[in-house]
Amino acid sequence: MPAIEFRDAAVNYDGEQVLAPLNVSLTEQRIGVIGSNGSGKSTTVRLINGLIEPTSGLVLYDGLTPEKHGKEIRKRVGFVFSDAESQIVMPRVADDVAFSLRRFKLPRDEVKRRVAEVLERFELTDRAEHSPHTLSGGEKQMLALASVLVIEPDTIIADEPTTLLDLRNRRRIVRELMALDQQLIVVTHDLEMLCDFDRVLVIDDGQLVYDGAPGEAIAFYTDLMDAKP
Ligand SMILES: Nc1ncnc2c1ncn2[C@@H]1O[C@H](COP(=O)(O)OP(=O)(O)OP(=O)(O)O)[C@@H](O)[C@H]1O
Structure with a gap:
């Protein structure tokens, strides 16, 4: 798996610390990031790809x-x-997926092949010519995942990927994410999703306050929230 290293990485906005200096090395396949609203989770993962x-x-x-x-x-x-x-x-589903590949300068046939493959995988083939805006919320999230997977990345970062989904679509997205061979980093309030993850980081008020196995991390986070007024 790729190695992601935070070396004293800190973020301030207008002089206010949003992320305290963070030192952590992430090499596991499935890593969860949890914490209350505004604790600094998105900030942390957004540092990874700039x-x-x-x-x-x-x-x-x-x-x-x-x-x-x-x-x-x-x-x-x-x-x-x-x-x-x-x-x-883009105005069409297939073009929206293809758009992700523009920087790779691949031959047109290769783009077509990859787009068709990923649309098939996410059951969007019959929507290929439709406007992405006409898709259901669940289909839109599948499209977002398709547009990312088409580039065949080594790491997928998902920031609250199930938040806006109903139970069926949530399960579908979780199943797709768990089936990935690549490294996966998920920011979520959906604690159940993390039970088979390798490592979970708990962020509170811009600080990494727990780093460990999912069961222990979730218990720590739950106790932390219970202790707050
Ligand atoms: N561009 C910005 N300018 C100023 N403050 C910001 C900016 N982006 C984020 N913040 C602040 O940084 C803090 C952490 O935000 P962040 O989005 O990382 O939290 P989070 O843990 O992902 O929250 P949530 O669960 O609500 O998505 C918040 O107080 C937020 O208001």
């Missing part, structure tokens, strides 16, 4: 920094947001 730059310290993806090797990292790290609607860029 969506946010650290105010101080470093974040390395397999030895590469987003500042110097942003292009390469973004080819290897796919990012799925909870609001799939916001990831739609």
Whole structure:
């Protein structure tokens, strides 16, 4: 698995610390990030592919920094947001998926093959010519995942991928995520999803307060929340 290293990586906004210097090395396949609203989870994972730059310290993806090797990292790290609607860029489903591949400069046949394959996998083939905006919420999230997986990334980061989904679609997304061979980093409030993960980080008020197996991490987080007024 790729090695993601935070070396004293901290984030401040307007002088206010949102992420305290974080030192952690992530090499496991499935890593969860949990914590209350506004605790700094999204900030933490966005540092990995350079969506946010650290105010101080470093974040390395397999030895590469987003500042110097942003292009390469973004080819290897796919990012799925909870609001799939916001990831739609093209007027047709197939073109939306193909759009992710534009930076790879692949032959047209290869693009067609990869797009068809991923649409089939996510049962979107019969929607290929439709506008992405006409898809259901569950289908939109599948499209978002398809658009990320088509680049064949080594790491997939998903920020609250199940938040807007009903039970059936939530299960579908969880099943798809758990079936991935790649490294997976998930920010979530859906604690149940994490039971088979390798490692879970608990972030509270911009600090890493627990780092361990899912059972213990969830128990720590639950106790922490119970202890708050
Ligand atoms: N661009 C920004 N400018 C100023 N403050 C910001 C910015 N982005 C995030 N913050 C603040 O940083 C803190 C951490 O935000 P972050 O999105 O990382 O939290 P989170 O744990 O992912 O929350 P949630 O579970 O609600 O998504 C919050 O207080 C947020 O308001």
